Amino acid sequence: MSKINHTAQQETVDSGPSTERQLIGDRGNHLLDRIEGETGANISACYQCERCTNACPASYYMDIKPHQVIRYVQLGWHENLMRSSTIWVCLSCEMCTTYCPNEVDVAGVINHLRNTAAHSSIPPKERHLAVFHQTFLEQLQRFGRVNELWLMNAFNRKPHILKEKIKNGTLKKEIRLGYALWRKGKLHFIPRRSKAIKEIKEVYRRKRGEVF
Amino acid sequence: MKLSFYPGCSLEGMANDYARSIIAVFKQLGIELIELEDWTCCGATAAHSLSEMMAVTLPARNLATAEKLGLDLVSPCANCFNRLRFSQVMIQKNIYDVPWQVSGDLQIHEMTRFLAEPDMIKLIKQRVTRPLSGLKVVCYYGCQMVRPPKITGFTDYENPQTLDLLARAVGAEVRDWSFKTTCCGASIGIGRKDIQESLTGRLLQKALQTGADAIVVSCPLCQSNLDIFQMDAGGSGIPVFYFTELMRLAFKKNDKAHKWFKVHFTDPVPLLKEKGFLT
Numbered sequence A: 001m002s003k004i005n006h007t008a009q010q011e012t013v014d015s016g017p018s019t020e021r022q023l024i025g026d027r028g029n030h031l032l033d034r035i036e037g038e039t040g041a042n043i044s045a046c047y048q049c050e051r052c053t054n055a056c057p058a059s060y061y062m063d064i065k066p067h068q069v070i071r072y073v074q075l076g077w078h079e080n081l082m083r084s085s086t087i088w089v090c091l092s093c094e095m096c097t098t099y100c101p102n103e104v105d106v107a108g109v110i111n112h113l114r115n116t117a118a119h120s121s122i123p124p125k126e127r128h129l130a131v132f133h134q135t136f137l138e139q140l141q142r143f144g145r146v147n148e149l150w151l152m153n154a155f156n157r158k159p160h161i162l163k164e165k166i167k168n169g170t171l172k173k174e175i176r177l178g179y180a181l182w183r184k185g186k187l188h189f190i191p192r193r194s195k196a197i198k199e200i201k202e203v204y205r206r207k208r209g210e211v212f
Numbered sequence B: 001m002k003l004s005f006y007p008g009c010s011l012e013g014m015a016n017d018y019a020r021s022i023i024a025v026f027k028q029l030g031i032e033l034i035e036l037e038d039w040t041c042c043g044a045t046a047a048h049s050l051s052e053m054m055a056v057t058l059p060a061r062n063l064a065t066a067e068k069l070g071l072d073l074v075s076p077c078a079n080c081f082n083r084l085r086f087s088q089v090m091i092q093k094n095i096y097d098v099p100w101q102v103s104g105d106l107q108i109h110e111m112t113r114f115l116a117e118p119d120m121i122k123l124i125k126q127r128v129t130r131p132l133s134g135l136k137v138v139c140y141y142g143c144q145m146v147r148p149p150k151i152t153g154f155t156d157y158e159n160p161q162t163l164d165l166l167a168r169a170v171g172a173e174v175r176d177w178s179f180k181t182t183c184c185g186a187s188i189g190i191g192r193k194d195i196q197e198s199l200t201g202r203l204l205q206k207a208l209q210t211g212a213d214a215i216v217v218s219c220p221l222c223q224s225n226l227d228i229f230q231m232d233a234g235g236s237g238i239p240v241f242y243f244t245e246l247m248r249l250a251f252k253k254n255d256k257a258h259k260w261f262k263v264h265f266t267d268p269v270p271l272l273k274e275k276g277f278l279t
């Protein structure tokens, strides 16, 4: 494919994603090829019918709607996606993928983007959700299993989480709920461990050696 | 009959009531559950959200252990089932290498589907000594158990029937509704209470509109979302049962049943008394 010269238009074309057009350049095709290759999703087949978005229970809360995510990938607007709330708000409920008439794996694409964002230096738009996932994996590495009480405790001790929870009033609710759960015998102070923890730690070492 | 059993972290923690009812029900059905030795967490939502490689690798150790045991595996938690199957499919396709020997031909059963097979339903009907007639329920399946169909193997993913069949087998009256597989919000409430409340709230509202007395579920996370949401509703909420709790109730006249339900936020005891299942 021949190189398109962007520089001539750069002054007149605004880079805002929603209001102005952006050119489809080499980079755009590159992103599409890469994500299609890595997820096996046939993103090119999308004809923007919006069925995915209509089936999505969380689309109301997303800044880039599921069908737009697919379009953005086609256009190569990677950074907009990395900075979106969508990739964190998505519940992985798979409604979009299941109902797409072209079998585009929308949920798979969003999950792939979330994976990429997690390994980038771009601050996640939904910090609490991203930090929670991270905390979960840390707990898993520690015990081989996850104990709800230890998980919430570790999560609250992450930078700023507690402060923000006090501010928006969720901490009070959480303590009340925690107490109620404890009274019902649903929380356990002593975490159960798996004896296979050594093998699990090995998995984490492999992960750290992974190239992203 | 023997099966290997992967309980998952929830059943050791918040869903210990589910675990207790499963153990009791399988005992009464004469099926032996053998807990996988040293099983480890499947990674749940966190693993696949942050790294697909972890989402394939973490469940694989359990698959390897189960294959060595040589028995079919049954998983009571929708999320664990989904993650185990996902890992298995990815290994079959040779997309990731895992450090354990996994051939990928282990039979992984989702618990409700295993029990809703015709033979099992027959067996369950034989065990019922106190049919729950007059109890109107809606069955809620959630996402992970049925979607994506390519992973879960459900062909009726739009209108699944396994819980309906089981609830009917113990004598309950099943109401139809369109929200069987609509997401309850999963763990999004950790960071976005607003989304959680709108999704869970809508499910409860729709369930009440069908005129049901109770909701029947099989997923620990769905149960706690639906139940905890009603924490402040006191007695006026709609009870959320694990299907195995209903089976246990129908199998044996046991007035200790009051005690099982103490752990629920929405107390089902008044409802069960009114229907004459408890004294």
Ligand code: SF4
Pocket (backbone or CB within 6 Å): A045, A046, A047, A048, A049, A050, A051, A052, A053, A066, A067, A070, A099, A100, A101, A102, A103, A104, A106
């Ligand atoms: S449902 Fe499929 S074809 Fe339609 S907009 Fe979404 S991804 Fe594109």
Ligand code: SF4
Pocket (backbone or CB within 6 Å): A052, A055, A056, A057, A058, A059, A066, A089, A090, A091, A092, A093, A094, A095, A096, A097, A106, A107, A110
């Ligand atoms: S998987 Fe994500 S994007 Fe797809 S329908 Fe569910 S919440 Fe929406």
